[in-house]
Amino acid sequence: MVRTGSASVAAGPTLAVVAREAGVSVPTASKVVNGREDVAPETRRRVTEALDRLGYVRRPRFDGARPPRLVDLVVHSLEDSASGAVLHGAEEAAHDAGLEIVVSAALTRSRSERPERDWLDRLVLRGSAGILFHRAEPSGPQYTWLEQHRVPFALIDPVRQPPPGVVSVGGANWQGGVTATEHLLALGHERIAVIAGRRSTMSCGARVAGYRSALASAGVRHRPEYLRHADPNGAGARRRMRELLDLPEPPTAVFVCSDRMVSGVYEALAERGSRVPDDMSVVGFDDLPEARWLTPALTTVRQPLSEMAATALHLLLRMTDGPRPESIRTELSTRLVERSSTAAPPGA
Amino acid sequence: MVRTGSASVAAGPTLAVVAREAGVSVPTASKVVNGREDVAPETRRRVTEALDRLGYVRRPRFDGARPPRLVDLVVHSLEDSASGAVLHGAEEAAHDAGLEIVVSAALTRSRSERPERDWLDRLVLRGSAGILFHRAEPSGPQYTWLEQHRVPFALIDPVRQPPPGVVSVGGANWQGGVTATEHLLALGHERIAVIAGRRSTMSCGARVAGYRSALASAGVRHRPEYLRHADPNGAGARRRMRELLDLPEPPTAVFVCSDRMVSGVYEALAERGSRVPDDMSVVGFDDLPEARWLTPALTTVRQPLSEMAATALHLLLRMTDGPRPESIRTELSTRLVERSSTAAPPGA
DNA sequence: CTGAAAGCGCTTACAG
DNA sequence: CTGAAAGCGCTTACAG
Structure with missing residues (x-):
C-alpha cells in the first residue's frame, strides 16, 4: 500500500x-x-x-487537457417515477458529450435540513459544468448565487413559472390538453371533466387551458363543476373523482392532469362499480411507467421526458460556451398514446 | 461569460x-x-x-486537497424500474456521508461501443471514491484494473456469482423463495409452479432453491414440468405461463421469480379467462413499483433495494479507509408483502 | 477580511 | 542521458 x-x-x-x-x-x-x-x-x-x-x-495539465466534466441533475424526488426517464435522457446525452451526471435530491432536502450553501459550494468546488433541475426550482437566493458564480442551469418541466431569463424545457402542455380533449370529443363525449393538480403548477394550468380551448372549439359548454383541483397524488384524485360521480349529471369522461393521479381515479370508479372504459373514459398525461401497468392500460398524452432532459443538457452546454440561448422556453411536442381506457360514451 | x-x-x-x-x-x-x-x-x-x-x-485542480468526493453508481439500465430504488438508497446514504453520486450506464454501453478504459481512466482522473455496480458486473480485465488501481467497488444484487473476494450485497433470495412458497402452501396450494429467469442468474437460482426446500419441507412432491426458465421479461414469462396452462394437470399457483415478468403472466392468464387469484394465485419477487400498479395488486417478496444500495455504499466507504470488510457477501432480509394476487386454490 | 508565504504535482530549460 | 533548479497556476494555513 x-x-x-x-x-x-x-x-x-x-x-x-x-x-x-x-x-x-x-x-x-x-x-x-x-x-x-x-x-x-x-x-x-x-x-x-x-x-x-x-x-x-x-x-490533468494546466493548459490543455481537462478532467471529465460533470453536470448536476437535481430532482425533487428520486422516488418519482418520472425521474427514471429524466435521468435516462440526461445520462445518454451527457455520455455522448463526454460528460458525466451527478444526481442529487439535495436541493429539496436542504430546504429544511441543512444550509443550501453547503451543497452549492461543493458544486462549484468540483467545477460543475452546470445544473439541470427537474421539477425542483432554486430558491430566490439560490438564483442569485448561481448567476453570481456563473453556473449555467436549466429547468426541466418546472413546477412554477420561472423568473424571466431562466432557461427551461417542458412539454407542449397546452397542446397536450387540446389533444386529450379532442380525443374524447371525437369519441362522442360531451360531458368531459378535468381533474387538475394544484392551481399553482404551471404545466397543469396550461393543460387545463388546452382542455378549455378544445371544448370551446367544439362548441361544447364548459361546466365549472367539471373542473376539480386535487393534491397531485392518488388520494387527492380519488376524492375528486368521487365528487364528480356524485354530481347530478356526472361526466362520461375525465381528463386527469397527470398519470400520477390516475390510480386514485380508478379506485373511486371501482368503488362505484363504474367500469373503464365502458362507463367512464379516462385520459392521463405524462405517460409515466404506471400508465402501462394500470388495468385497463391508460390512454395518455405522452410527454417526452428523456428528450426533454437531453435538450436541457444541450442548452446547458451551449450556455457554457457562449451567451444564453435565444429561446428561453423550449417546448417539446406531446402526443396521444392510445391504450384501453377510452371508448365511446355509454349508450352512444 | x-x-x-x-x-x-x-x-x-x-x-x-x-x-x-x-x-x-x-x-x-x-x-x-x-x-x-x-x-x-x-x-x-x-x-x-x-x-x-x-x-x-x-x-483543473491537481494538488492533494480534494474537492467533494464522488461515488460512482453503474447501473445496467436506467430504464429498469429497480434503478429508482437503488439510486434513491445510494443517494441518501451518500448524502449523509458527505458524498455525491455519479450515475452511469457506461459500463454496459462500453462493452460494445467504446474502449472501457476510457471510462475507467476518467473515473480515476476525477478521483472516484469507489464504484457501486447494480446488476452490472465488470469484465475480467476490468476487475484486474480496478484491483490494480485500488478503486474500491461493491456489487448490488449481482446477476452472476462474483469472483472470490469481491464484496456484494443482495437480498436473502433463498429465504425469500421459501417465504413465497410457504405462503402458497399455507393457502392450501400443492400444485405450485415456478417461472424462473435465466438459469445463469444467481438470485434466481437461490429463489428456486428456496421454493424446492419449502416444497420438500411440506412433503409436497416437486414436479419437474412445473419449473420453467424464461427470458426475464413479460414476453418470456407469457410464453411459459401458456405452457403451464397447457399441462394435463396445470398448477393452481405460480411463483414468478421477478415482478418484472408478472405482466406477461397476467396476460397469459387473461387470454385463457383464468382469473387471479380465484383460478390462479400469483406471487412475485422484488416488490418493484409495478407490483402496486398491476390489477390485482401483486403479492410479492420484497427485496429492500434502497437499503441494499445504502449498505453497499457503507461497505465501500469502509474499504476506502482500510482493508476489505470481513463479510464478502451481505444479504438483507426479504419479506412477504401480501396484496391481492393470492387466495386459496379453486374448490378449496 | 486580506494577502505573504509555503506548498502541491508537474514541466521545462539547462548544466553536467 | 540525467536530474537539480526554477517555474507554472493554483490552494491552503495562518498572521495580521
Whole structure:
C-alpha cells in the first residue's frame, strides 16, 4: 500500500512516488510519461514498469487537457417515477458529450435540513459544468448565487413559472390538453371533466387551458363543476373523482392532469362499480411507467421526458460556451398514446 | 461569460491576471472562484466582474486537497424500474456521508461501443471514491484494473456469482423463495409452479432453491414440468405461463421469480379467462413499483433495494479507509408483502 | 477580511 | 542521458 497522505485512495500515486519506486528523479519519470525521446531504454523500462505496477494516472495539465466534466441533475424526488426517464435522457446525452451526471435530491432536502450553501459550494468546488433541475426550482437566493458564480442551469418541466431569463424545457402542455380533449370529443363525449393538480403548477394550468380551448372549439359548454383541483397524488384524485360521480349529471369522461393521479381515479370508479372504459373514459398525461401497468392500460398524452432532459443538457452546454440561448422556453411536442381506457360514451 | 477552454484555443487568463485586474491578491481571487465565504461583498463583486470581463476559465485542480468526493453508481439500465430504488438508497446514504453520486450506464454501453478504459481512466482522473455496480458486473480485465488501481467497488444484487473476494450485497433470495412458497402452501396450494429467469442468474437460482426446500419441507412432491426458465421479461414469462396452462394437470399457483415478468403472466392468464387469484394465485419477487400498479395488486417478496444500495455504499466507504470488510457477501432480509394476487386454490 | 508565504504535482530549460 | 533548479497556476494555513 503506497500512499502519500490522506488524499483520496482512488486518486492514485503521484509521479514522485512512481519515480522513487523506479529509482529515478521526478523529471525523468515525467519524460517517460510524456513519451519524450531522451530517456535510456532501460530507464524507460523501469519507469514504465513502476507506472504500471502502481497504476499511475496522469493528472490533468494546466493548459490543455481537462478532467471529465460533470453536470448536476437535481430532482425533487428520486422516488418519482418520472425521474427514471429524466435521468435516462440526461445520462445518454451527457455520455455522448463526454460528460458525466451527478444526481442529487439535495436541493429539496436542504430546504429544511441543512444550509443550501453547503451543497452549492461543493458544486462549484468540483467545477460543475452546470445544473439541470427537474421539477425542483432554486430558491430566490439560490438564483442569485448561481448567476453570481456563473453556473449555467436549466429547468426541466418546472413546477412554477420561472423568473424571466431562466432557461427551461417542458412539454407542449397546452397542446397536450387540446389533444386529450379532442380525443374524447371525437369519441362522442360531451360531458368531459378535468381533474387538475394544484392551481399553482404551471404545466397543469396550461393543460387545463388546452382542455378549455378544445371544448370551446367544439362548441361544447364548459361546466365549472367539471373542473376539480386535487393534491397531485392518488388520494387527492380519488376524492375528486368521487365528487364528480356524485354530481347530478356526472361526466362520461375525465381528463386527469397527470398519470400520477390516475390510480386514485380508478379506485373511486371501482368503488362505484363504474367500469373503464365502458362507463367512464379516462385520459392521463405524462405517460409515466404506471400508465402501462394500470388495468385497463391508460390512454395518455405522452410527454417526452428523456428528450426533454437531453435538450436541457444541450442548452446547458451551449450556455457554457457562449451567451444564453435565444429561446428561453423550449417546448417539446406531446402526443396521444392510445391504450384501453377510452371508448365511446355509454349508450352512444 | 465563462468559456470552457477547449484545448485548441489559447489558454485563457490566469487567476493572477484576474486578480491584478480586480486589484486583489491571487489567494483572494481564488477564494471568490471557489465560492468561499470569507470575502467582503464589495471585493467579491470586483473579482466576479473581472472574472467575467476577462473570461476566466477554471483550471483543473491537481494538488492533494480534494474537492467533494464522488461515488460512482453503474447501473445496467436506467430504464429498469429497480434503478429508482437503488439510486434513491445510494443517494441518501451518500448524502449523509458527505458524498455525491455519479450515475452511469457506461459500463454496459462500453462493452460494445467504446474502449472501457476510457471510462475507467476518467473515473480515476476525477478521483472516484469507489464504484457501486447494480446488476452490472465488470469484465475480467476490468476487475484486474480496478484491483490494480485500488478503486474500491461493491456489487448490488449481482446477476452472476462474483469472483472470490469481491464484496456484494443482495437480498436473502433463498429465504425469500421459501417465504413465497410457504405462503402458497399455507393457502392450501400443492400444485405450485415456478417461472424462473435465466438459469445463469444467481438470485434466481437461490429463489428456486428456496421454493424446492419449502416444497420438500411440506412433503409436497416437486414436479419437474412445473419449473420453467424464461427470458426475464413479460414476453418470456407469457410464453411459459401458456405452457403451464397447457399441462394435463396445470398448477393452481405460480411463483414468478421477478415482478418484472408478472405482466406477461397476467396476460397469459387473461387470454385463457383464468382469473387471479380465484383460478390462479400469483406471487412475485422484488416488490418493484409495478407490483402496486398491476390489477390485482401483486403479492410479492420484497427485496429492500434502497437499503441494499445504502449498505453497499457503507461497505465501500469502509474499504476506502482500510482493508476489505470481513463479510464478502451481505444479504438483507426479504419479506412477504401480501396484496391481492393470492387466495386459496379453486374448490378449496 | 486580506494577502505573504509555503506548498502541491508537474514541466521545462539547462548544466553536467 | 540525467536530474537539480526554477517555474507554472493554483490552494491552503495562518498572521495580521
